[in-house]
Structures are given as C-alpha cells and as structure tokens.
C-alpha cells in the first residue's frame with residue numbers, strides 16, 4: 001500500500017442555495033455558508049452551476065471565487081457555455097459532471113468512454129487555463145482508462161450507488177459496490193490519476209471510504225446541509241472531519 005495522503009474535505013454548498021431559492025431573496029446566503037465551512041475546517045468549497053440554475057447562480061459562483069480563500073471546485077457540465085463561465089471565473093478546479101440522461105452511464109457518472117472527443121476538448125480548454133479538471137465517473141475500469149486517455153489529471157468516483165445500498169440495508173450490494181470503488185481507486189492511482197470521491201456520503205460512509213489510501217479528497221454536500229438543520233453547519237462539518245480522520249487513522253493502524 002502507498003502512504004496515505006492528507007484527505008481533503010470539499011464542502012458542497014449547493015443546497016444552501018436550494019433553500020434560498022425556495023423563497024427567492026438572499027437568505028440563506030451560500031457564500032456565508034462557505035465562509036463558515038472554511039472556518040469549520042473545509043479544505044475547499046464545491047458548487048455546481050447547473051444549466052437550469054436550480055440552486056447556485058452565476059453571481060454566487062463569482063462571489064465564491066472572490067470572497068473565499070480556499071480552493072473553489074466548480075462543478076459543471078461539459079458545455080461551451082459552462083466552459084466560458086469557468087474560464088472567466090478561474091476556479092482552482094472544475095469537475096465535469098453529467099446533467100442530461102444521455103450523458104449518464106448505467107452506473108451513474110459521466111460517460112467519458114462514449115464521448116471522448118467532447119470531454120477531451122473540455123479538459124484541454126480548462127486545463128490550458130490552469131484549472132485542474134476532474135471527471136465524475138463510476139468506478140468502472142473502462143471509464144477510468146478513458147479518463148486517463150483524455151488527459152484528465154483527476155477523477156472523482158461516484159459513490160452514490162454504494163451509499164444507496166448502505167442506506168437500504170442491502171449488505172451484499174453495498175459490499176460489491178465498495179469493492180468496485182476500492183479496485184477503481186487503486187487502478188486510477190496506478191494510472192497516475194488523483195482520486196476523489198463523493199455523492200451521498202454521510203458520517204458512516206465517509207469514515208469507511210476514508211480507509212482507502214488512494215483517495216485524497218471527499219466532496220460532501222447534501223448530508224452536511226441536512227444535518228446543519230439539527231446541529232448547525234459548524235458542528236456537522238467538524239463531526240464529518242472527525243469521522244474522516246478516524247477512518248484514515250484506523251486503516252493505518254490495521
């Protein structure tokens with residue numbers, strides 16, 4: 001096993017904007033949540049500017065870039081419009097995600113293997129502006145190899161199917177999904193890719209996946225914003241950080 005690197009926590013603040021947009025107006029402000037997340041220990045802020053602008057809006061993204069002093073991870077579809085906005089915003093990183101059904105593989109995630117030309121052009125356009133590009137893909141060897149082939153430096157493994165199986169108590173399916181993630185992370189690292197993971201993670205799932213030494217960043221949103229209703233955002237993020245640290249420490253000790 002390779003030595004485990006520091007495991008970064010990227011906090012996704014999209015659903016603060018979802019709540020704001022439910023009533024219009026300015027409250028709650030996702031940029032204020034981002035500031036609080038950084039103070040609570042987030043290593044970066046993730047926000048998804050969707051084509052339908054259902055949560056984060058263009059001015060949120062601009063303010064996040066201007067007002068937050070930690071890396072901004074701009075989640076986006078690989079469209080010309082989004083690439084133009086990302087090039088203007090100059091985030092630290094951009095994570096290319098599927099937004100339309102046609103772009104989804106059966107396992108979820110971006111179908112890089114099926115649309116290499118499009119993804120390669122997006123990776124090149126963003127990468128040449130100094131933006132670190134990650135591709136949100138299933139832990140499928142075909143997609144991981146395609147990510148490498150199109151020149152992406154980073155992949156983010158889609159953990160949604162695993163987390164769903166965990167929540168539904170489908171132990172066998174969960175074990176199979178976790179095995180896929182474990183092998184996918186190892187394959188990606190062996191190909192020279194940096195490995196992130198996210199989608200659907202709660203405290204328990206984050207602790208478990210933190211044991212995988214190849215993974216260097218988790219991006220977590222929905223659960224943290226939901227927990228914040230009960231315990232506050234600061235508390236939820238600190239508890240998540242502790243769960244991740246426990247997962248890494250226990251794995252090292254094993």
Ligand code: PXP
Nearest residue numbers: 136198199200201219220221222
């Ligand atoms: N990573 C990516 C690429 C995503 O699209 C999302 C959801 O926006 C997340 C991580 C976070 O997922 P969740 O909100 O379920 O924690």
